[in-house]
Structures are given as structure tokens and as C-alpha cells.
Amino acid sequence: MTGDDDDDVPIRVDFRDPATARAWIEDTRIKRPYRPRFFAAFCAALSSRSRLRILELGSGPGQLAAEILGRCDVHTYVALDVSPAMHELAAGHLGDLAARVNFVTRDFREPAWPADLGTFEAIVTLQAAHETRHKRHLVPLLERARTLLTPGGILLYADHYLTPETRLPALAPAREDQGLALERAGYVAIERRHDEGNMALWCGTNPVAMGPGR
Numbered sequence: 001m002t003g004d005d006d007d008d009v010p011i012r013v014d015f016r017d018p019a020t021a022r023a024w025i026e027d028t029r030i031k032r033p034y035r036p037r038f039f040a041a042f043c044a045a046l047s048s049r050s051r052l053r054i055l056e057l058g059s060g061p062g063q064l065a066a067e068i069l070g071r072c073d074v075h076t077y078v079a080l081d082v083s084p085a086m087h088e089l090a091a092g093h094l095g096d097l098a099a100r101v102n103f104v105t106r107d108f109r110e111p112a113w114p115a116d117l118g119t120f121e122a123i124v125t126l127q128a129a130h131e132t133r134h135k136r137h138l139v140p141l142l143e144r145a146r147t148l149l150t151p152g153g154i155l156l157y158a159d160h161y162l163t164p165e166t167r168l169p170a171l172a173p174a175r176e177d178q179g180l181a182l183e184r185a186g187y188v189a190i191e192r193r194h195d196e197g198n199m200a201l202w203c204g205t206n207p208v209a210m211g212p213g214r
């Protein structure tokens with residue numbers, strides 16, 4: 001790795017700008033037609049669990065939230081995003097379901113982001129973890145997320161991985177490094193649940209601590 005590779009990648013798309021946020025939604029609908037299959041894979045991974053307290057990191061326009069709230073047994077849903085503009089779009093997209101969502105405006109690049117959020121049976125994140133602006137921040141993000149999970153709770157993490165065409169390699173771990181990042185962050189039973197469009201959905205479980213003598 002060169003010295004430059006260690007630098008955070010400057011933010012080029014500012015999702016706090018309402019016009020940029022709206023343009024991203026339309027652009028993504030056209031460029032990433034496979035996203036509904038990721039939504040389905042998230043829901044399938046959550047389907048055997050009930051009364052879930054869920055935290056979404058980088059929740060954006062609420063598309064994943066709408067699918068999960070519509071298809072899974074959700075007790076509470078916290079949508080965390082740095083952009084008030086995205087939260088506003090999400091509220092519009094969710095309609096009546098928005099009343100079941102607690103929108104939190106917070107920056108997950110700040111180490112204290114987990115403070116006072118509560119605990120969750122599941123943490124989900126789609127196409128957002130790279131917004132830490134460097135892949136070396138992935139393990140710390142996932143470690144901090146794990147502090148909010150109940151024992152046996154799961155993390156569902158999906159994002160793009162490195163390919164020869166990747167424009168900003170500092171943002172995209174190799175596919176096997178995505179799974180390794182979960183392991184390094186302390187998750188167990190790591191599985192790749194979906195893989196399409198140079199993006200993988202990974203599931204990891206927060207270990208259940210064994211008592212003495214077990």
C-alpha cells in the first residue's frame with residue numbers, strides 16, 4: 001500500500017444536499033437494478049426472528065427499511081444517517097410506516113456514534129459502510145456496531161467489493177476481506193448470503209458468552 005492509499009477519500013457526493021440525495025435515488029434505481037434482490041436477502045436473513053429491534057446504519061431513503069418493516073416481525077426500527085435530507089426522503093417513501101421508525105441524525109465516522117442508541121437483535125447496513133471513507137475504518141465500525149448487539153444478535157452488512165474496475169480502491173475491500181473484517185470485529189458464524197453486481201451481503205453473529213465451566 002502506498003502512503004496515499006492510507007488517506008481517507010474525500011467526500012465527493014454530499015448526501016446532505018437534498019438535490020444530491022434525490023438524484024442518487026434515481027441514479028441507483030437505473031444503475032443497480034439488482035437491489036431488490038438484496039432487500040429480499042436481508043429480509044430472508046431476518047425472517048426466523050421475532051419482535052426484532054433493528055438499527056440501520058446509513059439508512060438513506062428508507063428503501064431497505066420499507067422492505068424490512070413490510071416483511072419482517074419488527075418491534076422497533078432505528079434509522080441512523082448523517083443526512084437530514086435523506087431522512088426526509090425516507091419519511092416520504094415510508095408513508096404510514098414512518099411512524100414506526102426512530103430517525104437519528106448521526107455521523108458514524110465519530111467514534112462515539114453508538115452512545116445511547118440502546119440494544120438491538122439486528123443491525124443492517126447496505127451500500128453505506130464505505131462512507132467511513134476508507135476500508136481501514138470498516139473493522140472499527142463493525143466492532144462499534146457489535147457493542148449494540150444482544151448476544152446472538154446479527155449484523156447484516158452489504159457493500160461493494162474490489163474489482164479491477166473499482167474507481168476508488170481505498171473504499172472497497174476485496175470480497176474475502178469483507179468476511180475477514182466481520183471476523184476481526186468479533187463476529188462468528190459468518191456467511192455470505194447474497195452476491196451480485198460486485199456487492200456482497202454478509203451475516204455475522206455476536207457470540208453468546210459462555211459461563212464458567214461450560
Ligand SMILES: C[S@@+](CC[C@H](N)C(=O)[O-])C[C@H]1O[C@@H](n2cnc3c(N)ncnc32)[C@H](O)[C@@H]1O
Nearest residue numbers: 015058059060081082083107108109126128131
Ligand atoms: C449510498 S447511500 C445508501 C443509502 C441506503 N443504505 C440504501 O442503500 O438505500 C449512503 C448513505 O450513507 C449516509 N452516510 C454517509 N456518510 C455517513 C456518515 N458518516 N454517517 C452516517 N451516514 C452516512 C448517506 O447520507 C446516505 O444516506
